[in-house]
Amino acid sequence: MSLAITLATARRIMTQLRHDRRTVALMVLVPTLVMILLYYVMDDERAFGHWAPILLCVFPFLVMFLITSIATLRERTSGTLERLMAMPLGRLDLLLGYGLAFGLAACAQVALALAVSLTWLGMDLPGPLWPLVLVALLNALLGTALGLLCSAFARTEFQAVQFMPIVMIPQILLGGILVPRGQMATLLEWISDVLPMSYAIEAMAHAVADADPGGEFWRDVVVVAGSAVLALLLGAATLRRRTS
Amino acid sequence: MMNLSGPAIAVRDLRVVRGGAEVLHGLTFEVPRGQVTGLLGPSGCGKTTLMRAVVGVQIVSGGEVSVLGEPAGSAGLRRRIGYSTQSPAVYRDLTVLENLRYFAAVLGAPKDDPERVLAEVGLAGAAGRLASTLSGGQLGRAGLAAALLGRPELLVLDEPTVGLDPVLRQELWTLFHRLAEGGTTILVSSHVMDEAARCERLIVLRQGEILADDTPDALRARTRTTDLEEAFLRLIEERAAA
Numbered sequence: 001m002s003l004a005i006t007l008a009t010a011r012r013i014m015t016q017l018r019h020d021r022r023t024v025a026l027m028v029l030v031p032t033l034v035m036i037l038l039y040y041v042m043d044d045e046r047a048f049g050h051w052a053p054i055l056l057c058v059f060p061f062l063v064m065f066l067i068t069s070i071a072t073l074r075e076r077t078s079g080t081l082e083r084l085m086a087m088p089l090g091r092l093d094l095l096l097g098y099g100l101a102f103g104l105a106a107c108a109q110v111a112l113a114l115a116v117s118l119t120w121l122g123m124d125l126p127g128p129l130w131p132l133v134l135v136a137l138l139n140a141l142l143g144t145a146l147g148l149l150c151s152a153f154a155r156t157e158f159q160a161v162q163f164m165p166i167v168m169i170p171q172i173l174l175g176g177i178l179v180p181r182g183q184m185a186t187l188l189e190w191i192s193d194v195l196p197m198s199y200a201i202e203a204m205a206h207a208v209a210d211a212d213p214g215g216e217f218w219r220d221v222v223v224v225a226g227s228a229v230l231a232l233l234l235g236a237a238t239l240r241r242r243t244s
Numbered sequence: 245m246m247n248l249s250g251p252a253i254a255v256r257d258l259r260v261v262r263g264g265a266e267v268l269h270g271l272t273f274e275v276p277r278g279q280v281t282g283l284l285g286p287s288g289c290g291k292t293t294l295m296r297a298v299v300g301v302q303i304v305s306g307g308e309v310s311v312l313g314e315p316a317g318s319a320g321l322r323r324r325i326g327y328s329t330q331s332p333a334v335y336r337d338l339t340v341l342e343n344l345r346y347f348a349a350v351l352g353a354p355k356d357d358p359e360r361v362l363a364e365v366g367l368a369g370a371a372g373r374l375a376s377t378l379s380g381g382q383l384g385r386a387g388l389a390a391a392l393l394g395r396p397e398l399l400v401l402d403e404p405t406v407g408l409d410p411v412l413r414q415e416l417w418t419l420f421h422r423l424a425e426g427g428t429t430i431l432v433s434s435h436v437m438d439e440a441a442r443c444e445r446l447i448v449l450r451q452g453e454i455l456a457d458d459t460p461d462a463l464r465a466r467t468r469t470t471d472l473e474e475a476f477l478r479l480i481e482e483r484a485a486a
Contacts, residue, residue: 004349004352005349005350008346008349008350009346009350011346012335012338012342012346015338015342016335016337016338019337019338019374020337078333078335078336079329079331079332079333080333080334080335082301082329082333083327083329083333083347083390084350085301086299086300086301086322086325086327087322087323087347087350087351088319088322088323088350088351088352089350241300241301241317242300242301242302242303242317243301243302243303244261244262244263244302244303
């Protein structure tokens with residue numbers, strides 16, 4: 001691993017994004033626009049207060065998952081990954097480069113959605129802002145890591161896009177958004193217990209509702225961060241120097 | 245550096261299986277240092293697979309490949325080999341210069357190396373253009389330029405002159421010979437016979453086997469012909485008769 005190569009990789013990915021302004025605009029604006037739409041559809045401060053943190057959880061994850069899985073699939077199919085694997089680039093250099101570049105993009109995304117929610121949409125925060133930002137960023141990183149991992153199992157961009165509902169919908173259904181996790185059938189609750197999004201949503205609920213997020217918040221944060229690291233390591237294992 | 249006197253590439257009984265079928269059937273050969281060695285043969289004969297094995301990105305099922313005195317694929321070789329693939333491995337959504345700057349950073353090559361290699365492949369005028377807007381020939385030269393970064397000791401070039409006009413091809417071959425005179429070893433593949441004459445040594449490959457491994461002159465002499473295309477046909481007849 002080399003810091004210089006990791007940073008060069010992150011810079012290269014951000015330059016690619018800079019050349020693709022429409023993608024950046026979509027990435028940064030869409031979550032905020034959905035937030036605004038949600039606010040006017042709900043037309044109810046309390047209901048919006050319930051849904052807003054969930055969106056702040058789901059969006060960074062979703063967008064980063066999609067973008068990373070497509071971007072790494074492109075590296076694999078265009079031959080640039082093979083070129084890099086024949087160069088003195090560590091596998092973690094590449095993964096962390098992606099994490100860093102897309103993490104920064106996620107920052108912009110979350111910052112705008114939060115700014116609009118807290119001012120225009122009148123979302124209330126009893127406590128400090130940082131727990132919310134921390135959870136949103138960890139979620140973006142988790143999405144990046146899982147996107148990397150899933151791209152290894154897709155041959156085409158069509159397949160890669162199909163992984164999005166596979167990874168996303170069960171996590172939303174079982175994450176305690178629609179039905180509290182405690183009310184699910186035992187088997188489903190077990191599954192819910194091993195899905196990282198369940199902890200991300202719980203952490204976000206704490207970050208929004210608690211004046212001083214305590215032990216449970218930190219446990220959830222550690223689980224989400226641990227899942228991201230695990231997915232990153234599994235993703236690194238799928239990058240092969242030698243292929244058939 | 246070890247083994248400065250030994251061959252640049254030494255391959256012994258190399259076997260590669262792809263998609264359940266053996267595509268390289270126990271190849272043994274050496275590539276001398278500081279020369280342009282041509283890897284010749286029809287499309288699908290295993291040239292690319294062989295080059296990938298030399299670079300160390302191909303899973304091999306048997307045999308030994310030693311490059312610059314180290315086993316192929318060793319971490320220490322990654323700075324010493326320049327590799328350009330047949331379909332140019334560059335980022336289409338970056339400019340040519342941005343591509344080269346990134347690869348130079350990964351290699352730890354000097355800051356002015358991107359400009360140098362662009363001039364060498366005659367692409368300086370397109371430095372600021374997005375790779376996706378380049379023609380096929382320009383794209384190929386961008387990939388070749390990336391392989392030249394950091395002045396590697398060994399260049400493995402898979403069909404670098406496809407789609408180029410005769411003037412550019414001439415220029416690139418002049419560049420290859422200049423690099424070889426400076427001590428760089430070049431392994432270059434082609435399926436065009438008229439390029440074979442420009443190599444100092446030829447390895448002729450067909451259906452995963454070596455038909456000949458000699459100098460162009462020796463090949464002509466052996467097959468009693470002046471034309472390498474003709475020589476290739478004679479070699480196939482020879483093999484069929486044996």
